[in-house]
Amino acid sequence: MTFQEQQAAERAQDHIDSARLQDAIAALAAFGGRGDGGVSREALTGVDLAARRHLIERARALGCEVSTDDCANLFFRRAGSADLPPVLTGSHADTQPVGGKLDGAYGVLAGLEVIAALNDAGIRTPRPIEVVAWTNEEGSRFGPGAMGSSAFVDPACLPAYRDAVDGAGVRFGDALDAALAAAPDVPRRPMRQPMSACVELHIEQGPVLERAAVPLGVVTGIQSVRWYRVTCAGMMGHAGTTPMGERSDAMATAVAVAQQLYAFAATGSGAPAGTELRLTLGRWQVTPNSVNTIPGAVEFTIDARCVDEAVLERFEAALGEIAARQGGKVGGKVGFTCFFRRPPTLFPPAMLALVSQACERASAQAWLPAPLRLTSGAFHDAMYLAGHCPTAMIFVPSERGISHNAAEATAPHDLFLGAQALAYTVAALAHR
Template structure:
């Protein structure tokens, strides 16, 4: 039997979705992209840079114009709050606005601006939800200025991380602690909140950054989780010698060793993970790096990703044995378990796509997102829209306008439903 008010709540969700204004949403994307705009159409907006602070002032002004309050926290995360009719824990959405040095207009930014558009749509539709709605702007997700990435969301969930984060320095030697001090002076009127309060749910809308949705011809992706990762560094040692005078049998060539090791690692990854394997040998250092000298030292990185924790564990064991067989040193750099998103929030996303008659594909995210950490705090899920040609972290990053608008409508429907739980 349908509970009282269910039809009314469903109508609210549809009205909120219909009230998303495509012109306003697309204009907001262009307005934010002006902060750090590159001549090639991309955006360069490092976390807590002067450009980022200007962009934050712009968004705080927009939030106040929507009738919302804005608070911040110890890691300079921003929380834009639209009150509900009650004092229940809020529903959260949002993402980040820092970019890669040669980034695009949408990565992270779209999720923030679509969340603000949902608030504007609720205002336009005259809807007061039971729960408050919050749009979070997480600090330093990209990790290009301060390492590690996803600082803001991870510190929100685990405040004990902050003391170590404060000493992280950028390429110019500026620490996060110093950048936070400048932030507080630049936006002095923002009230500060303490440790993370309870939240009812978190939904992050994002561009896919890959080709699956476009290849399938599907406009929306319901993200069931984020694959796990292992980062390693391998060091192969040889002996530098003259390239023209040293016979092949007498050489101890670190690059020959590294190439053989690389082939073995790729074979292990493929045999363990099959079609879901993602392995990348992205960073190489060769010494002495001379055209006519046999390499004495080669160091290279491995990024292995897979959605199955058992595969990741097997990879750990086999690469250690592989390094020993090849006489190479191995150093673990980073590890994160696969993330599984909440079934109830995923069902609300399913319902939104069905209500909007929008086809959706279920998939796993290959990239990290702030939702990875929020899933430790509250029920969490993600929604993707297609990336043209699968391109991201690039000025050519683009998503068709109709997909950007549809994603915001699906988000508005989902948030309204969750806010009325």
């Protein structure tokens, strides 16, 4: 790092204003705010559009140019002194049906706080800096999640996304068009624009940092994931008249498959030390779902995650063996398909080194422990940006590891330190 880079990074870090950041978090949380302290602000709803307008005005007040693209991603640009690809930071502003006030929103607001700090410090960066609010990261109203960031990186995804429908039958494309029409004063820009680097600041959404009593995490990457759909076929019959030994019960088959999958995961499945296979059997559908009818069909989903891709390979092989073995029994008939897979995301060493330096300085100045390196168990927009430009992430602790919940919380001082680490990283990158 050059002397100029380090000087700008330190000055930016030292000008982060904790009170201003807290005020910004509270102001955005009012859009969809609930009496229990949570936030309900699903993507492209009326309350989300109002929150977007709030962010637009806040960014303009900081001197930023605002633009959007065909997926309604919002970009807040602080000009640089040279015509160079910008440094990107930010996250998303949509929430789960009942979420907290920090998930996603913190990264967007901390990005704007970095711009405010640069303004206060009188720092002009050679590269522009852009803060982004990605569209529909959560995927709770329209699936899949991370639509905005994935479409930005690969615009060919957008036509299929536009056909996604929410629970009320509203097409994502129609909601998207309405959102763009609601901001006629925001100019449109092309997607997949060059970026020099990307840094996303986020709450951990897990217990690792809090348990270690460490305020900052350097995220080394994001776990690999595979999603499966398992189908178990049987024959419907009367619950009272069909003897147990003569049943073809799809639920009994599904339960047997589930037990064997959990048993496989419990053995560690050969996962290297410090890692584990994380297994979730999520959505269940039973046919005919009647209290007095033997199930004739059961379908359930599997979410399997691990840092080590080889572990997921072994899991998929085990799933095939279990399905074949169980399907060979009376009433078995088990099938499965993998409908989503994503290899692990590994952030580049040079970005990790810079983020570590930023976190170490922020922690040291607060007389707190040095940052911890950890892997993200959740998806983030950075997962897609990593295929577009050098990317990194910073985590701050989540109290009791709770997120996607009204009880989601992080201590104000930890949020402050996270913003300080982000400011250092962004300012340094914007001088390169």
